[in-house]
Amino acid sequence: xxLDAIALVRIVDLQNDSVRHxxxxxxxxxxxxxxxxEPAQLAVALRMMLGAVLDEHHDARGxxxxxxxxxxxxxxxKTYDAVIEAIGELGQWVPVLAQGDLPAMPDMDALLxxxxxxxxxxxxxxxxxxxxxxxxxxxxxxxSAQAGGGMDMNALLxxxxxxxxxxxMASALAADPEQMERMFAAQNAxxxxxxxxxxxxxxxxxxxxxxxxSKS
Numbered sequence: 001x002x003l004d005a006i007a008l009v010r011i012v013d014l015q016n017d018s019v020r021h022x023x024x025x026x027x028x029x030x031x032x033x034x035x036x037x038e039p040a041q042l043a044v045a046l047r048m049m050l051g052a053v054l055d056e057h058h059d060a061r062g063x064x065x066x067x068x069x070x071x072x073x074x075x076x077x078k079t080y081d082a083v084i085e086a087i088g089e090l091g092q093w094v095p096v097l098a099q100g101d102l103p104a105m106p107d108m109d110a111l112l113x114x115x116x117x118x119x120x121x122x123x124x125x126x127x128x129x130x131x132x133x134x135x136x137x138x139x140x141x142x143x144s145a146q147a148g149g150g151m152d153m154n155a156l157l158x159x160x161x162x163x164x165x166x167x168x169m170a171s172a173l174a175a176d177p178e179q180m181e182r183m184f185a186a187q188n189a190x191x192x193x194x195x196x197x198x199x200x201x202x203x204x205x206x207x208x209x210x211x212x213x214s215k216s
Contacts, residue, residue: 007063009027010080042065046094065093067090070087127161
């Protein structure tokens with residue numbers, strides 16, 4: 001069985017279901033993602049799990065992530081700085097991803113084209129809110145897609161609750177071809193937007209055409 005990643009977050013009063021231990025000046029968060037995951041995947045997972053609250057974590061190095069087998073050592077250390085010293089090279093630093101750098105979401109107006117799909121998405125949203133492991137699996141899949149490796153289906157299908165919600169949505173889509181077309185259109189719109197931003201020349205928005213000198 002693989003090791004899970006535990007994040008050391010310097011937010012004392014953090015309120016989140018994934019908080020595993022509270023120390024004197026920080027908390028230990030269970031990311032529900034393998035410690036072997038890429039730093040970019042862990043960065044997306046942390047931002048999706050904590051949202052804007054993550055901005056309250058102040059450390060220029062990022063967020064220290066440690067394997068779950070080292071949790072007892074971290075708890076005995078008691079403080080943020082002491083945990084970092086105790087864990088040492090067992091951990092890895094993960095960058096704090098800006099809120100605006102999360103993977104683009106599809107056009108929700110297009111996805112919510114029918115009452116059935118609204119109900120399906122409501123079920124999926126409830127699953128993500130009530131099951132931290134499902135949220136982590138979704139974050140891992142999204143991070144893989146953002147890194148250019150395609151959606152990590154193993155992360156999605158390996159979570160029972162998320163798998164059930166996805167199967168329910170798949171059944172609804174199979175019964176409504178028009179809804180499936182709308183979903184693909186929404187997804188392509190998000191991809192086109194990301195591609196346009198990536199292809200835009202640096203500083204293109206600031207360039208203006210040179211003005212010709214006026215004739216006197």
